[in-house]
Amino acid sequence: MSEQLSFVSPTANSPWGTYLSQVDRVVPYLGPLARWVETLKRPKRALIVDVPIEMDDGTIAHFEGYRVQHNMSRGPGKGGIRFHPDVTLEEVMALSAWMTIKTAAVNLPYGGAKGGIRVDPKKLSLQELEKVTRRYTSEIGIIIGPHTDIPAPDVNTNAQIMAWMMDTYSMNVGGTATGVVTGKPLHLGGSLGRVKATGRGVFVTGREAARRLGMDLRGARIAVQGFGNVGSVAAELFADAGAKIVAVQDHTGTIVNSNGLDLAKLVPISRTDGVVGFKAGGDIVPNEDFWNTPCDILIPAALEGQLTAERAQKTTAKLVLEGANGPTVPQADDILAERGVLVVPDVICNAGGVTVSYFEWVQDFSSFFWDEDEINVRLDRIMMNALNHIWDTADKHKITLRTATYAVACERILMARQERGLYP
Numbered sequence: 001m002s003e004q005l006s007f008v009s010p011t012a013n014s015p016w017g018t019y020l021s022q023v024d025r026v027v028p029y030l031g032p033l034a035r036w037v038e039t040l041k042r043p044k045r046a047l048i049v050d051v052p053i054e055m056d057d058g059t060i061a062h063f064e065g066y067r068v069q070h071n072m073s074r075g076p077g078k079g080g081i082r083f084h085p086d087v088t089l090e091e092v093m094a095l096s097a098w099m100t101i102k103t104a105a106v107n108l109p110y111g112g113a114k115g116g117i118r119v120d121p122k123k124l125s126l127q128e129l130e131k132v133t134r135r136y137t138s139e140i141g142i143i144i145g146p147h148t149d150i151p152a153p154d155v156n157t158n159a160q161i162m163a164w165m166m167d168t169y170s171m172n173v174g175g176t177a178t179g180v181v182t183g184k185p186l187h188l189g190g191s192l193g194r195v196k197a198t199g200r201g202v203f204v205t206g207r208e209a210a211r212r213l214g215m216d217l218r219g220a221r222i223a224v225q226g227f228g229n230v231g232s233v234a235a236e237l238f239a240d241a242g243a244k245i246v247a248v249q250d251h252t253g254t255i256v257n258s259n260g261l262d263l264a265k266l267v268p269i270s271r272t273d274g275v276v277g278f279k280a281g282g283d284i285v286p287n288e289d290f291w292n293t294p295c296d297i298l299i300p301a302a303l304e305g306q307l308t309a310e311r312a313q314k315t316t317a318k319l320v321l322e323g324a325n326g327p328t329v330p331q332a333d334d335i336l337a338e339r340g341v342l343v344v345p346d347v348i349c350n351a352g353g354v355t356v357s358y359f360e361w362v363q364d365f366s367s368f369f370w371d372e373d374e375i376n377v378r379l380d381r382i383m384m385n386a387l388n389h390i391w392d393t394a395d396k397h398k399i400t401l402r403t404a405t406y407a408v409a410c411e412r413i414l415m416a417r418q419e420r421g422l423y424p
Contacts, residue, residue, distance in 0.1 A: 199233025201352020
């Protein structure tokens with residue numbers, strides 16, 4: 001008899017509930033490996049840590065941090081660190097599980113992990129941010145390492161935060177350990193191409209999906225939710241291919257221009273003022289109107305759970321590219337499938353970031369670094385090979401790309417689990 005972990009009570013559309021539903025849908029395609037499926041429904045290890053720091057005004061503040069290692073049957077844990085006021089253990093569990101699926105889907109020698117601190121980094125000074133980062137790294141240092149679990153940037157974290165994490169871990173182990181994190185500054189063992197990798201992966205998989213659908217990218221209308229490294233980079237690459245970015249939404253609001261937004265002007269303004277700062281370039285509309293903006297391709301690249309059943313009914317898109325992790329709830333998935341809308345799921349669509357993180361990790365161990373052209377060629381090849389294999393699986397079983405991705409990934413994970421056996 002198996003029971004779910006007692007410290008979360010997932011609802012259908014919560015992140016962990018969404019993940020469990022996705023696993024349940026793939027069980028019929030696992031054959032004899034289905035006996036191991038409970039392995040996928042619980043994390044291997046979940047660590048909750050207190051992160052106390054002295055603030056600039058002399059007061060002591062406490063923040064709650066997490067690091068979850070979902071599955072490590074195929075290799076070390078891999079997954080980002082997010083700093084956000086809404087971070088919860090359940091969210092981090094789901095994100096770690098999606099990393100397990102993602103790394104297996106593109107056949108990287110990793111398992112899945114994720115971390116986060118419940119904090120609003122915008123309310124911290126640079127000194128306070130460094131203190132939070134270093135104390136958190138020390139607290140989770142007992143379970144991370146170059147051969148055990150390798151963090152990376154995620155929401156509200158960046159190369160500087162990775163540098164602080166690497167330095168803190170290195171000081172604690174008594175030697176420079178560049179491979180403990182990825183997404184570092186270049187001069188500390190970072191990789192060329194890492195910043196744009198996730199957005200590039202969205203573009204590469206989207207370009208191939210459009211080709212298979214017979215959709216010409218020239219003149220195609222694209223709506224992008226989330227305009228950070230993922231959404232903005234994907235938008236720029238699609239625009240370079242001749243597409244029109246007709247709607248963009250970020251935390252400041254939504255801007256629409258049916259003739260296409262001028263990204264050369266929008267991107268730099270969005271970095272400082274958000275997309276609504278680009279008042280002269282389009283119309284600012286209510287956020288909910290974003291979802292019924294006429295478009296051919298929809299790219300949800302913000303946070304999880306954004307594409308609800310109601311919004312799935314509204315969208316005019318024929319192709320959804322999941323730049324974010326878990327942006328589509330299961331009911332919306334069903335509605336989109338019924339409407340004939342193709343969804344390229346997050347666990348393959350946004351896997352460009354973890355793929356180049358893998359390249360960075362490999363380069364750190366060898367102390368031999370590749371140029372950006374080589375990295376992009378390797379990235380494109382891995383993404384295309386993975387997508388083509390998943391597409392063939394979907395055609396064979398007449399299932400959605402998401403279910404096919406899970407079928408491919410779960411088979412690899414559970415085969416590793418079965419062959420390793422249980423110890424003791």
